Amino acid sequence: MTQQPFSRPGALDLSTLKQPAPARAGLDAGAPATGPAAVAATSYSVNVDEQNFQGVLESSMTAPVLLVFFSPTRMPESVTLASDLAAVAGEFEGRYLVGLVDIDAAPQIAQAMQIPSIPLVLAVVDGRPMPLLQDVLPPEELRQALESVAQQLTAQGIAGRHQPRSAAQTDGEEQVSDPRYAAADAALVSGDVDAAVAEYQKLVDANPADAEAAAGLARAKVLKRTQGADLNEARAAAAAAPDDVEAQILVADLDLLGGHVDDAFTRLINLVARTADPERSKARDHLIELFAAVGNEDPRVLVGRRNLASALF
Incomplete structure (x- = not known):
């Protein structure tokens, strides 16, 4: 070969x-x-x-x-x-x-x-x-x-993600996907982010307690917001306007996709600390959505929540 x-x-x-x-x-x-x-x-x-x-x-x-x-x-x-x-x-x-x-x-x-x-x-x-x-x-x-x-x-718009393998799964086993997420996963594989958002939204509407669906929806929304975005241009715009909520949110989203989770959280926490409503509320709400995208049990999210509380109070 x-x-x-x-x-x-x-x-x-x-x-x-x-x-x-x-x-x-x-x-x-x-x-x-x-x-x-x-x-x-x-x-x-x-x-x-x-x-x-x-x-x-x-x-x-x-x-x-x-x-x-x-x-x-x-x-x-x-x-x-x-x-x-x-x-x-x-x-x-x-x-x-x-x-x-x-x-x-x-x-x-x-x-x-x-x-x-x-x-x-x-x-x-x-x-x-x-x-x-x-x-x-x-x-x-x-x-x-x-x-x-x-x-x-x-x-290049390649933003799919692998599902975590079960801790109980042996190396020789083929991973079995939850059929509830099949439509959303298929949409992501095909690059149809809008369809993925819609499919995850259906799951969340049907069961608001479904943490995995909520996390999938949050991740799909990040993908949708960052479609076609240029990282260097986004960073330059954010540096030129440090209190522009939209500019800071875009860089935070791109950082999250690039694996810079702590950087994404810190950017928005600092924005919360130095702004007032309604900008402050928008930054806080977006940060909470990013927490969901990463997973509320993730240690970085736990630290981020503590830092957000300090910034708010």
Whole structure:
């Protein structure tokens, strides 16, 4: 199977994120006798084998998949990269799904993808793979790389999200989606954000206590508000008018989509602190909607709520 670069119009240019690779482990390198344990899957990562490989690739039609190829025996430090990437990608609340490919356990996948050496991270969008990283990087550099990719995706209107995997789900199982959200999920996959908002709104109207539907509605609204927005232009406008609620809200929305959750919250909390009604109420209400988009049990939301209370009182 030959790797093909992204070919659709406006495809992501990820080449600038590739790191120069120092001495890397070739796939025919001799293997030491022992190595670290396999990487544990998380809410937004999955151990990939021959059985679920195709399903993981198909997930890239919803949102990007990051395939990280590592070997506990041939290059132990590549396991650290895989673990760190899974942890950092989880901070982006479903913008990425990390596919953990242990080439010792699944050599056929490495052969099919023509992986010459490790470590290697491929970004897969709409089923199309492209090299993203070729070196072991610290978490902060991984975070910067994923933030850059997220911003490019947002600018091109690619804003889908993966659903978190159940903690009880085994790696070999195919994730079962809740049928209640099928119409909304299908709308997001097709890029029809207006339809997704409408479908989530129906669910919320039918059951206001459905926290997952409320979170989906909030996220869909963020996607709708940011369609066609240019991040650099939005930041410049917000810097020029620090008390313009609409300008600040747009940047907060874009920050949220790019994984800068704390920055989005802080921007609006500071706006609440320095404005008066009706601008203050609008900023507060929008911030509460962003809390719902992230999830009310998220630690960052709990901190944000405390900071909002301090700003209000």
